[in-house]
Amino acid sequence: MVLANGMVAGYPTVLIPSLYKENFNSGSPITEDQISWIGSIGFICSLFGCLLSGIITHPIGRSRAIRLASPFLFVAWLLFLFANEIWHIYLALCLCGLTSSLVEAPIIAYKAEVSQPHLRGMLSATTSLSCVLGVLIQFLLGTFLYWRTVAVISSVFPLITFVLLFFIPESPHWLIMRNKREDAHRSLAWLRGWTSLNDVEEEFLRLCVKCDTEEHPKVSSSSEDVERVTNERTWNVTLKMYTEKRFLWPLSLVFFIFFLSHFNGSCTLQTYAVSIFATMKAPMDEFYATVILGITEVVGCFLSLFVVKYFGKRIMGIATLSAVGICDIAVGAYAFLINVQYLKWSEDALSSTTSQYAWIPLCLLLLLSLVAHSGIRVLPWILLGEVFPHETRAAGCGIGSASYYLFIFFSNKLFIIMVNAMTIFGVYELYAAISFVGALLMYFALPETEGKDLDEVIDHFSEISRLDNKVKRTIH
Template sequence: MRPLDKELCETEPGDRYYNYRKDFKTALPQIIAVSVKNLLILGYGMTLGFPTILIPAVSQPQDGEILHLNNTEVSWIGSINLIVVPLGCALSGVVTSPLGRRRAMQAVNLPFIIAWLLFYYSKTPVYLYAALFLTGLAGGLLEAPVLTYVAEITQPHLRGSLSATSSMCVILGVFTQFLFGTLMNWRTVALVNISFTIVAVIALFFIPESPHWLISRNRDDEARKSLQWLRGWTTEDEVDTELRDIQALFWIEEMVSHKYKWTANLSNYRERKFYIPFCLVSYSFFVGHFSGMTTLQTYAVSIFQALDAPLDKYRATLILGAVQIAGAACCVLLVRIVGKRTLTLVSTAGAGLCCLLLAAYDVYIKMYSRPHVSVSSNGVYIKMNSSLTETTNIGHSWMPTTLLMMLAFITHTGIRLLPWILIGEVFSAQTRSGASGLASAMGYIFGFITNKAYINMVDKLSIWGTYGFYGLICLTGCIVFALILPETEGKNLIDIENHFAGIKKLDNKVYRSERRKTIPESKMNDIGGMQNQSYEPDTTSL
């Protein structure tokens, strides 16, 4: 090591404080921009949580409610928005790219506003279906601008953690609906939700457009100002290097003919390094949705009522939302320590055990406490025989509620978030964009199938058969993941790509990158060509 290099690694306390302060100033605008974007994700999460409070309100309406839906109509409420999302995903890039990332995110709020108004003024099931169609379409349309915006404005060392906040905001949006459902009528909740959408539209005016998109439109001056804002409200000189690199990247892409790009892209999708990770992510979505959590989130109120929860069904749903958030937070904190593979195996095994215990409980109650059961029009509610003694049921009433809460927590520490984490790292650079959209579409399709089939499964198999089926899928998934899921935490993208291409197999160890050494201000004059301290080249796609 040269003397100068050795000196650069030995940072003095004063210089270290300066660099920490500069790092924070550089990261702050990126955090702000992503947080504003997350307001849109929060609104989308609300559309996913809203059916949970809508279903019991229209399947067992109270006095004054004009809507009363039957079994088949209720099943569409929990699933129609999910089946429309893949359509929105397919159109997302084509529809939103000409508008720009920021304007596209603002534009997709319009269908959300219309949908909430349709919910509020609903007089027939058609109103509900139209609103759900719009929320699903808008949810798919927002995927391209949201994912692309985060990737294009953030530095590589911040990109992973800031991207992970999206899943947290979706879960938080679902939780708000559980909370509002305990306080207000579902129509009032729909009206309140509009305010969040309006705030998102307004807040998006105060963050810059993606510099990548601006350069693609030959708006270099605006791109430079955007970079200055995103890198800590800094000067033109400090972003000049990054701006030139973005311009060079765009020029290289422009030099490649459309014919060559399409030919190359199609051949990449026929290779092993695409279809193996695609099958892995799709299977992760399958297990995640059939772990029992998707239907629990949608039909939570009815399920808690069916299993005689010892607390108010709406309050139990609210606690369920809080448990989901806690599980997702644990996933974010633990994944860098224990790795994705360990979290997935523990999560799927734990979910399978919870589902099987829940099924066994339902069998026990039916055999010894309430052998006479009637299923209502919504296919979920189970009525106890009043002539039976209730002492046994009261003594065990906390068991199913506890198992459902444990299921929510365990699934969100691993299998529910795993496919969304894998999407960004298991595909090659050549297929990452298209493959992510295809895999996401598969996830929403599995979600649709799960919710659509749930009521029919309860009618045919009852609660114990349904959750017994979920438990077997989870335990089978645990075995499959133990055989095929590599540990990708801390691994280079090229190593992950080589693993799925069959070139070099990954080990199952968790790699932890060392903290990036900072260069003291006093040594900057000794280094040539490093004027932009905030710039960090992105080599992940090389």
Template sequence: MSTDKNNNSDLHECKVKNKISKLRQAIPQFCAVGAENLLLVTLGSTIGFSSILIPELTKDKTDIFLDRDDESWISSMNLFTAPFGCLLSGLASTYFGRKTTMQLAMFPYILSWLIFYLSTTKQMLFIALVLAGLNNGIVEASVLTYVAEVSQPHLRGILSSTLSVAVILGFLTQSLTTTLTNWRTTCLVNITYPVIGFIAFCLVPESPYWLAEKQQIVNAEKALCWLRGWVSSCQIKNELEIICISVKPKDNKHKNKKHWKEFTKQTFISPFILVIVCFVIVNFAGSVCIQTYSVEIFKELNTPIGIKIAPVYLILAQLIGTIICVVSIFFTGKRTINFISIAGGGLCSLGISIYIYLVEFNFIHENKYTWLPSLLLIGTAFISHIGIRLLVWIIVGEVFPSKVKSIATSVSVAINYAFSGIANKTYLGLKDIIGLSGTFMLYAIIYFIGLVALYFMLPETEGKTLQEIQQHYSGIHKLNKNQQKEQKILI
């Protein structure tokens, strides 16, 4: 007993003596996630590349001809192949580590851009899309897990939100670069992003959770000291103990036999259903298709904005919305901003649908109000990115228990990519059947149904430790839906 008291006294004395500022604690966490964000700029550029490649290759004069079916495959092939990469994602993240998996992923990205650049047939384009899609899937588990495991509870929401900022910057680089040069030169420019990302990963540590799980306690301690502001070991002792307990298997003898049972528990099932509902809203309420087919949609809406510059405004709206989310999530929490986002997206989609209907039946003159649907379309992109488009990825990184996190995250992301591929592949056919007005009406309905569902399903996790979130889903301690944020570590 006296030994414990002495240890606690020494620990308290160490913390008081070596007290550091919150800024110093935050800087290394932003650096670690910043390296990860360079990977996500690359990931975003591979997804956004389709939206600029399709209009370039459907012009009258082009060296690679695409028909309407090829166009739908270009928009969705990398999304359909990503789930197969996700099947390997959890294994790669668990075996190689979060950081190493992301670092090695830079090489396939470089190869895919070289294939794009050298393409002379549509088959070569498909090969590059397949390679990029597989690689996108492989890194997803590491991306989402790493940010959750290196950040403190009060910074996790902000840091996780920056992941979406990076992806959108990847989209933006494609639109901006293409306005200055051709699509092949854009491929060469895109090679620089994974090269810089590889170098950046050399400067940051591996996840302390993964290191502790692999019984590399000394390395886990060093990583945690680095991530908490380059502090001494006594200052992170309590947090390291919590991490070691959370990753320690309860029964090593029967670990492999009982591991599958974790997927039958409420701690997995409830978060999994929540994540799937979020992904349904994100993919089937139009935000994915609006991004991919932005040029075609702006043309159909007879936008007064230049066709080449209109997608840039769309992406800038997404970026501004994302930045607002990053800044405001700390104050509003996830629930409030999510509901504002979903309701706003539904209203904008409904407005576009009504406008198209009124024009088709000659209730209003099209040329008089061409600015309105363009504004609503850009508004849809903006409002979706202040909430649901970003927050779903934060939720994925938070809600699953550590024992199944890598696999659960991989499966969730695989389903998201499959949903995105289905949404993009079926968009043209859906529009041919029910028209653009009916398509946006369907998007509005999905938004409003999703709003009701998430009102009852989504807890407030902002400022909560990963342990507190797991206690919520295991029924030990329920998170109040409007609970005030706490900026402390559960001990």
């Protein structure tokens, strides 16, 4: 399903140049304002989907919440097939964003709850890897196929997800919280490699103790008592849980890192890739350059699996954000030197690009994307599933994911406005400043959670104990 979400994120990159060339806007080219809305409107709708996902994930379960969203995403993709007005495009993008984001909280919570500590960082990073694979698929499809055809092909992926999820068990943690311990035991055995119940007995008992201590008072095992106590706790302590420092502190940290991951130049590069490559006079077809961009994103996310495992999240975030800042300075300086100030949207944007230095901007932009996706673009998604207390994890993941879409909306919507006001040079130098200041603040604010047990991380943000800044190695 994350792959399908990546296809949603990558579709505006395919759609914008296609609609411009087609003169979709009543026979005339679409305007810059319409372009900015196409590049951002789906993400603001995703914000509301994430908030809703946090609400529905806790009561109905992680796996079921993902399965629920899949058919609606299928319908949303088909709307592009019948669109013949610009508002139809807006509507289809809104529905794609809303329905795809419904799975953010359940996916992140599920991965955090079923992963063993020494694998949690790598498995969480596969979320971003799957997402950029979806983006790359869209770039490839958009290079060779008509945009309506691309939408129809994209509609197949949520249907495949819907079917496959019937074979995936629910999170053992959620099942124990719902007093379904036999199902939880079988689920844990399946998730540990289709092993026997006896082989996971010790881990299962530890999980039961944790859930009993943190989530439920001691009551009889009757369904009536469990339901009564669950309802009482739901209404009496919900507000208190979401106003405690142990929830607000990690939430603020996630917000901050999501902001840094979007306002460093890599986010807008993905959305406006075709126009940026054309404007910077890259010496190849801009669509092929976009495909190469997608490949670098995939490679970067693949590298992040090993970066987080061997170097930890602190070095991963600080080092890659600093490197992105250096790339931003170089891109802005090159735009200044060749006197390119504003974005170009017409097909003749690549004319007279025979300079022997024309490969410089292409290499710089690809390097920026590679470095960002090997660290700072992946980092907040890894943190999201492990920094919240068990009882507020689903809602925390939903709210945190919503901040991702809020920031991506503003970064995409404001990009054209900022370029027109500050020029390309000014925008990329601003991105560089944000990156360097963010890396410095991250050094003091971000604890090292790699290899640590979920309860150790939760205790740190609850101020029960304190994490050190070393990666915890587990010997097997």
